[in-house]
Amino acid sequence: MIAAKYKAAHAFSEGLASVSEDGKKFGYINPKGEVVIPFIYDHITPFINGTASVGISDEVDGKLVEQYFVINKKGERISEIFDYMGWRENKNELLMVAKRGGKYGFINSIGEIRIPFIFDNYKSTRGYGKEATDHLVAVVQNGKWGFVDTSSAEGKIVISSQYKSVNSFVFGRAIINDGKGLYFIDKNGNKTTNHYKDVTPFNASGYAFAEPMNETDPTLRYIIDKNGGIIFYGNTIREGHLTNLRRKK
Known part of the structure; x- marks a missing residue:
């Protein structure tokens, strides 16, 4: 269906697949192999619920500067710019991690801030792959760990930061x-x-x-x-x- 001409390619999600011609810059194609969003991104995720998180890396005055934001299926930026963004695994994950000013918070699928940037770090369930059936992400604040529910559109801290260390919910x-x-x-x-x-x-x-x-x-x-x-x-x-x-x- 699509000729083998890419150095990197990922599975289709919601009608689009992320691919790269040089293994460095990524864009999106449709099932016909037509380029829908150009090859300009260094970091890229599948489309979930109509949006994807992407990132661009540039060197400014000898320092690497990374800018992350949310795009729609037209490739239009629809969010503010963040220092880092995580990504969603499936449609039930309504929130994703973002970073600004050295702290982590949570944003929704269009980049609106749902939990402010108050956390020092986080631990995703993604390391457990398909076993990660729960949508609670571990977060640390002032040296203590708790959990945020990423399946809640409002942004809920469901277990307060109180533990020395934690593993993710499985x-x-x-x-x-x-x-x-x-x-x-x-x-x-x-x-x-x-x-x-x-x-x-x-x-x-x-x-x-x-x-x-x-x-x-x-x-x-x-x-x-x-x-x-x-x-x-x-x-x-x-x-x-x-x-x-x-x-x-």
Whole structure:
């Protein structure tokens, strides 16, 4: 359908695909291969809900200056300019991260500010790929972590900044570090498990591997459910594999 002539290309989203002829500057084409938006961007995202976030990098007086903004399907800039912008994974993500003056906040799909620039950093769920079914993004303010709901158009801080460190929500649970150990919370901030020395995120089956606190056997491990119930016991061997697996009676 479209000749192999690009050095970089991404999947179509809402009728447009981002491509690059030189691997550096990107634009958008339609399914006929016609250029709809020219190759002028250094950073580019898929179109979601009719808009995309793009960025241009230029060297000014020996310093790299990056400008990010939102465009529509005509390639028109429809937002203010920001120092950085994240991107949305699907139509349910109504907000995205933006940065200005060294701080992070959240904007909607047309660039309107919904949560002001008050955060020092953030942690996206995107590292978990398809497992990232929840739309809560971790944010840090004054050294403490909380969560913002990116599926809320109004911009909601759903769990206040209170934790030493956090992992992103995956299948309804997030790993929290309160300085005493690790445990899980639900999307309302309720503690759902005991403390552990170490623990993995829950998988699609609703199970996680956990290393318990204060056990006399240092090799003992649990497989737990989302409420902290122990399903299996096991013992670690090399490279984290389990042996002597037995079901809790």
